[in-house]
Amino acid sequence: MTKKSGSNSSRLYVPEPPFRPGDTPDYSYISVPAAHSPSRPDPLCDADETRAHATSLIRVLRFNGETQGDWVPDISAEVLRGALRDIALTRAMDERMFTMQRQGKMSFYMKSTGEEAVSIGHALALNDTDMIFPTYRQQGILINRGASMKEMMCQCLSNSGDPLDGKSIPVLYSFKKHGFFSISGNLGTQLIQGVGWAMASAYKNSDEIASVFTGEGATAEGDFHYALNFASTYRAPCIINVVNNQWAISSFQGIAAGEGETFAARGTGYGLATLRVDGNDVLAVYAATKWAAERARRGGGATLIEHFTYRKSGHSTSDDPTKYRPESEPEVWPFGDPLERLKNHLILIGEWDETRHAALLEACKSEVRDAYKAAEAMGNLSGETKVNDYTMFEQVYERPLPHLDEQKRMFAKERE
Amino acid sequence: MPQMNMIEAIRDALDVKMSQDSDVLVFGEDVGYFGGVFRATAGLQDTHGLHRCFDTPISEGGIVGIAIGMAANGLRPVAEIQFADYIYPAYDQIASEAARLRYRSNGDFTAPITIRTPVGGGIYGGTTHSQSPEALFTHIAGLKTVIPSNPYDAKGMLISAIEDNDPILFLEPKRLYNGPFYGDPHAPAKTWRGHELGEVPSGHYTVPIGEARKISDGADVTILAYGTMVWVAQKVAEDMGVEADILDLRSLLPLDIAAIEASVNKTGRCVILHEATRTSGFGAELAAQVQERCFYALEAPIQRVTGWDTPYPHAQEWAYFPGPKRVGNALRDVMEA
Known part of the structure; x- marks a missing residue:
């Protein structure tokens, strides 16, 4: 590839993405493997046997919709249609919420467009009692696990229906009842916590595993290193997922980790099993997760999975991606769109058609519309949130402490 | 026992x-x-x-x-x-x-x-x-x-x-x-x-979090201390013959402000001790709370005795440590004010 030449006139090397606004992106240098390698080893193999998997790419779905290779999972058409619906519903919800943020109904929103297959394929392969330690872009897991979309929307709207009483910014969900850990705005911290959760599960001789997520950008945090190290030391039953969507706000992946090696390969030095998977291929994500979950549950320890995907939207409603990358980049990204790829597969095997697909998209849209209407009726940021301000004093500690009670009285006086 | x-x-x-x-x-x-x-x-x-x-x-x-x-x-x-x-x-x-x-x-x-x-x-x-x-x-x-x-x-x-x-x-x-x-x-x-x-009982017992311990009763001055400084305070007050109300705070957050308030209202004088550096130390919080609640009972400025605003040195450990001399000077100042 040719690198855009910067203005650096010293010996200090600062990596730059191949394309910036104004360039015509050409990703032909990224080879999309046609052979659908590598092979699928036994889930209890030596971690060493997955070394090659860290630098290749597990794929199941070809672009024409055919499946191929060792990793083709045994999964029914009905389940796959459910996955298609989950991806479409997640996307429809993201669209709606983004628009509503633009209308001032909430302070902030984050879409997962383009990388929904990572969440959906992953969730499909786990048990609902396995605990997810998510980042802010795994809303698809909540959709898959049947969380109430209205409740999710109320959280984003910080209104009277918000289970968090307006304490957290939009998208930082907490759904213990769906095995979904409270999302932190401090990136990476959940990684080592998830490993601790998994250690506790092992201590209790439970079959439950933890699955922890980070974007590729936050792998630069110490917490990622802690997580890999502790997961290796204590053989914690967990899966450590790096969702490599190429962009951390405006920084390309080379800033997070240099350009020498894959994120999956970070696991090799820790003696962890490592898989690198086409994150736009829901079947491949499912297959890789199944493998890692089985390994964890049977005592084989942790697996690091890099989900290679692409963030089609901006990081959040607060940034304009055309300011730091070519506008057409999402379209030319060589791994296609996860929704289209699954749809093509289902059509090819005779389990789906365009008419049903159009109906599905319509049904998702109207489900989202109805849920949003019901959610907004409970308040929003542009009108009235209908959240009781006094709840800000609650849940700081299990029981109120005297100094907080005093401050609550001071606040009441302020309100007189 | x-x-x-x-x-x-x-x-x-x-x-x-x-x-x-x-x-x-x-x-x-x-x-x-x-x-x-x-x-x-x-x-x-x-x-x-x-x-x-x-x-x-x-x-x-x-x-x-x-x-x-x-x-x-x-x-x-x-x-x-x-x-x-x-x-x-x-x-x-x-x-x-x-x-x-x-x-x-x-x-x-x-x-x-x-x-x-x-x-x-x-x-x-x-x-x-x-x-x-x-x-x-x-x-x-x-x-x-x-x-x-x-x-x-x-x-x-x-x-x-x-x-x-x-x-x-x-x-x-x-x-x-x-x-x-x-x-x-x-x-x-x-x-x-x-x-x-x-003397420590065997088996299970608890000491509540959020309650200070009274080390000594006195009407002359309140000394707020915790950790190592509790015992330095006790010794200095004894040696000086000061009737000090010494509170071992034990719990910094939550803080037993009721005990502090009662003591300072009684004595009208307050010395705060800690080993940590001075600026923005916990003593600043204590001094602020004492003046908010006990201002009209105070007969002297509140004194803080602390470590210096330096890293904790090695050879100069005892020059840094807020020892008996520093504590004694503060006690004298607050008593004479």
Whole structure:
């Protein structure tokens, strides 16, 4: 590839993405493997046997919709249609919420467009009692696990229906009842916590595993290193997922980790099993997760999975991606769109058609519309949130402490 | 009544809780087979098993991180940070995570963890084995910070901390591990043997978090102290013949402000002691609260006696330490004002 030449006139090397606004992106240098390698080893193999998997790419779905290779999972058409619906519903919800943020109904929103297959394929392969330690872009897991979309929307709207009483910014969900850990705005911290959760599960001789997520950008945090190290030391039953969507706000992946090696390969030095998977291929994500979950549950320890995907939207409603990358980049990204790829597969095997697909998209849209209407009726940021301000004093500690009670009285006086 | 030093009392608290509750795990650097660099966990691995008292990598952020995850999964972890000076890599996990988890999830997830760590100087530890970082933690909403000054309180408060459903930072004044320290490093070392607070009941008992302990009753002046400074205060007041109302705060957050207020309203004078650096130290918070509540009862300016605003030096340890001379001068000033 040719690198855009910067203005650096010293010996200090600062990596730059191949394309910036104004360039015509050409990703032909990224080879999309046609052979659908590598092979699928036994889930209890030596971690060493997955070394090659860290630098290749597990794929199941070809672009024409055919499946191929060792990793083709045994999964029914009905389940796959459910996955298609989950991806479409997640996307429809993201669209709606983004628009509503633009209308001032909430302070902030984050879409997962383009990388929904990572969440959906992953969730499909786990048990609902396995605990997810998510980042802010795994809303698809909540959709898959049947969380109430209205409740999710109320959280984003910080209104009277918000289970968090307006304490957290939009998208930082907490759904213990769906095995979904409270999302932190401090990136990476959940990684080592998830490993601790998994250690506790092992201590209790439970079959439950933890699955922890980070974007590729936050792998630069110490917490990622802690997580890999502790997961290796204590053989914690967990899966450590790096969702490599190429962009951390405006920084390309080379800033997070240099350009020498894959994120999956970070696991090799820790003696962890490592898989690198086409994150736009829901079947491949499912297959890789199944493998890692089985390994964890049977005592084989942790697996690091890099989900290679692409963030089609901006990081959040607060940034304009055309300011730091070519506008057409999402379209030319060589791994296609996860929704289209699954749809093509289902059509090819005779389990789906365009008419049903159009109906599905319509049904998702109207489900989202109805849920949003019901959610907004409970308040929003542009009108009235209908959240009781006094709840800000609650849940700081299990029981109120005297100094907080005093401050609550001071606040009441302020309100007189 | 069994006699224990502070290390033995802490170990006994851990043993009691581990025996009662299989959800209690103990871990940290060198705490397993070896039993900790200060021996606070000696024998626990033998008694309770490798899976309940174990060594961790040298990774304070990782230690607190796994504690949070374990607690979220129903356990009651007790993590040891070998020296408080090493706690900073874990600051994000403590300040942004453990302390905030209940709040940000509105009670959906909680982190009932106890973090034990030795604080304070007096053992020639220099800049990296002597710090008293309590004020960096009392500033954090959602965290409780306690610091016992004797074996009886150490055991009772550690049991309370482990049973508490909020995250607690449990600071152990290392100079007091083996005996009370009265401020003169050249005087023969005292042990806890024979001291009434070295008498530690066996089995389970608790000392509530949030209550100060009255060390002595007096009408002349209130001395607010915690950790090592409690015993320095007692000695100086005795030597000077000052009738001091000495409060061992024990719990910094929550703070027993009622006890402080009652005492200062009675004496009209207040001296605040801590070993930590002066600027933005916990003494500043205490002075502010005392003047807010007791201004009209005060007959003299509030005095602070603290370490200097320098790192904790090695050879100059006793020049840094707020010893009897510095405490005595402040007491004299406040009495003569």
